Amino acid sequence: MKAAIVTGASSGIGFEISKRLLNIGYKVYGFGRDFSRVDSEMDNFIRICCDLRETHKLIDNIKSIKKEEEIYILVNSAGIGYFGPHEELNPYKIKEMVEVNLEVPMILTNLLLRDLKKNRGYIINISSITAKKWSTYGCAYAASKAGITHFSESLFEESRKYGVKIVTIHPDIVKTHFYDKCNFREGDADDSYIMPECIGDAVQNILSQKEGIIVTDMTIRPQRHMITRKK
Numbered sequence: 001m002k003a004a005i006v007t008g009a010s011s012g013i014g015f016e017i018s019k020r021l022l023n024i025g026y027k028v029y030g031f032g033r034d035f036s037r038v039d040s041e042m043d044n045f046i047r048i049c050c051d052l053r054e055t056h057k058l059i060d061n062i063k064s065i066k067k068e069e070e071i072y073i074l075v076n077s078a079g080i081g082y083f084g085p086h087e088e089l090n091p092y093k094i095k096e097m098v099e100v101n102l103e104v105p106m107i108l109t110n111l112l113l114r115d116l117k118k119n120r121g122y123i124i125n126i127s128s129i130t131a132k133k134w135s136t137y138g139c140a141y142a143a144s145k146a147g148i149t150h151f152s153e154s155l156f157e158e159s160r161k162y163g164v165k166i167v168t169i170h171p172d173i174v175k176t177h178f179y180d181k182c183n184f185r186e187g188d189a190d191d192s193y194i195m196p197e198c199i200g201d202a203v204q205n206i207l208s209q210k211e212g213i214i215v216t217d218m219t220i221r222p223q224r225h226m227i228t229r230k231k
Contacts, residue, residue, distance in 0.1 A: 187226030
């Protein structure tokens with residue numbers, strides 16, 4: 001059985017991608033900090049409780065997995081965002097965004113790239129629509145996502161001759177717990193937000209392309225632009 005590693009697998013986009021990979025026959029090693037929202041037992045879903053910012057523990061976990069499995073897919077889905085005027089952000093929150101959104105995917109790629117070259121595997125990075133445009137009150141978040149987008153593009157050019165497929169997905173606002181601590185959330189209209197299942201559909205579509213064809217960049221947006229300010 002082929003194996004995949006998914007970060008942010010305890011909820012939202014990462015969990016939905018994990019379910020899709022399980023459905024098509026992968027064993028999934030899901031990294032997350034809190035799996036309490038995952039209420040169903042799933043075969044071949046190995047939950048790894050881990051703070052991704054603890055680099056030494058992350059490295060140890062990956063080394064342990066590599067001893068047991070051949071990895072064919074890495075999905076960097078974990079992400080965090082803090083929003084507001086840049087001068088009002090806590091410096092430690094800026095650091096956390098850069099670590100989770102950019103540094104961790106780069107480290108995981110470093111640890112797994114040789115295996116993915118050997119297996120002609122996939123790296124799927126979940127970026128954001130904000131990587132492609134200005135983001136008022138989200139400057140640092142957008143910068144971290146633009147960083148992972150640029151990293152993906154450069155790495156594809158570096159690794160494509162080895163058969164590695166590197167994909168960046170740029171979702172617009174998704175209805176998940178991501179916005180729980182923000183002062184805004186998705187709009188109320190059904191056509192003003194994306195569901196995590198939409199990202200799962202995208203990943204399944206990417207993996208279904210014939211050998212030799214790769215969708216390297218996908219942007220997914222709702223028809224209507226709308227956000228709701230929390231009171």
